[in-house]
Amino acid sequence: MANNSNKKNNLNIREMLKEIRELLKEKGVFGAIMELTLRSQVWRSFFRHGLEDTPKTRMQTIISNSFLHLHPAKVKRHAPLFNYTWCMGGITFFLFLSLTINGVALMFYYHPNVNDAYWDMKDFEYQVPFGLLLRNLHRWGAHLMVITVWFHMFRVFMTGSYKPPREFNWGVGVVLLVLTLLLSFTGYLLPWDQLGFWAVTVGTNMARATPLLGHEGPFGEQLSMTAYNDIRFALLGGSLVGGNALLRAYVWHCIGIPIVISIFMIVHFWRIRKDGGISGKL
Ligand code: HEM
Numbered sequence: 001m002a003n004n005s006n007k008k009n010n011l012n013i014r015e016m017l018k019e020i021r022e023l024l025k026e027k028g029v030f031g032a033i034m035e036l037t038l039r040s041q042v043w044r045s046f047f048r049h050g051l052e053d054t055p056k057t058r059m060q061t062i063i064s065n066s067f068l069h070l071h072p073a074k075v076k077r078h079a080p081l082f083n084y085t086w087c088m089g090g091i092t093f094f095l096f097l098s099l100t101i102n103g104v105a106l107m108f109y110y111h112p113n114v115n116d117a118y119w120d121m122k123d124f125e126y127q128v129p130f131g132l133l134l135r136n137l138h139r140w141g142a143h144l145m146v147i148t149v150w151f152h153m154f155r156v157f158m159t160g161s162y163k164p165p166r167e168f169n170w171g172v173g174v175v176l177l178v179l180t181l182l183l184s185f186t187g188y189l190l191p192w193d194q195l196g197f198w199a200v201t202v203g204t205n206m207a208r209a210t211p212l213l214g215h216e217g218p219f220g221e222q223l224s225m226t227a228y229n230d231i232r233f234a235l236l237g238g239s240l241v242g243g244n245a246l247l248r249a250y251v252w253h254c255i256g257i258p259i260v261i262s263i264f265m266i267v268h269f270w271r272i273r274k275d276g277g278i279s280g281k282l
Contacts, residue, residue: 070269072277079278084159088152092180093265095145100258102138110190112250114243117192142184149180161279169271172264179261186253189246200249201241207232 023032037043038051049060059073078084109124109131111117124131153173156162162170189200208216212223213231220230227239237244272278 072273076277076280078281084281085278086151086155088148088155092145092148092152095141095148096261096265099138099141099145102134102141103254105134106138107254112190112247114192114246117190117246121191121193142187145180146184149177153177159279165275166271166279169268169275172268172271176261176264176268179257179264183253183257183261186249186257189241189249190253192246197241200245204232204235204241204245207235 062073189196215225215230
């Protein structure tokens with residue numbers, strides 16, 4: 001039995017060597033190495049299609065790659081044109097990714113309590129290498145994201161891309177806009193400086209007038225809303241902007257809203273594909 005399998009192995013090796021000799025004669029050293037690499041099990045487990053440049057292999061390259069397959073295999077000619085989309089959706093997404101990364105860097109140094117928050121940010125700027133740059137990347141990036149998301153919405157409106165079949169994605173977009181503004185608003189309180197403190201004081205005071213849920217809003221009184229159980233109280237974790245409000249803003253800003261906005265972004269991008277890619281040129 002063992003003798004038989006040894007004979008078989010020897011035969012295989014002899015055949016392989018014969019093949020290599022023929023390849024060397026036919027294609028030279030470089031050509032033979034190329035050919036053997038392309039035929040190898042390892043190469044074929046990575047790349048499941050040929051190398052030749054045809055529409056079919058181009059498409060296969062995209063759909064068989066776990067990163068590239070997130071993109072459509074084919075796009076309309078006008079879709080990547082800057083003067084159609086201004087890349088505003090793409091830039092908004094890029095800013096979100098960059099804010100997530102430099103936001104995590106800020107989290108390493110920040111304590112969400114009223115005694116430390118302000119000084120943590122000052123220390124971050126002046127004691128941590130590149131801290132000033134990182135903090136400003138986060139702050140300016142956040143302002144820019146709010147601006148670009150508005151421009152994106154304006155472009156979508158001007159190209160009529162809210163019309164069927166894209167009306168659902170417009171709705172998803174409205175949620176993304178609100179979440180972007182909430183990210184910006186909750187982040188504003190975190191440095192615990194005068195600007196953030198009073199902006200959030202004014203902003204949350206407006207919540208008193210929320211219909212049904214605010215104690216000064218329409219039907220609030222009928223629903224037994226008071227300053228101690230309404231939506232403003234829930235946002236602040238109390239009736240004043242203090243330590244609880246700072247902690248709540250921190251949790252929403254760093255965990256709650258980023259998770260929800262990521263889910264909506266995934267739906268938004270998936271929907272663009274399902275709606276047949278970017279809308280047609282006007
Ligand atoms: C965080 C916010 C958002 C991100 C990251 C985002 C991202 C994107 C991206 C990358 C595209 C592909 C085309 C392009 O770059 O313009 C797109 C398309 C689209 N977005 Fe957004 N978007 C956001 C918010 C919004 C808002 C606020 C609206 C509207 C209320 C909206 C509605 C749409 C629609 C309808 C399309 C399809 C457009 C077309 O087919 O021409 N998006 N979005």
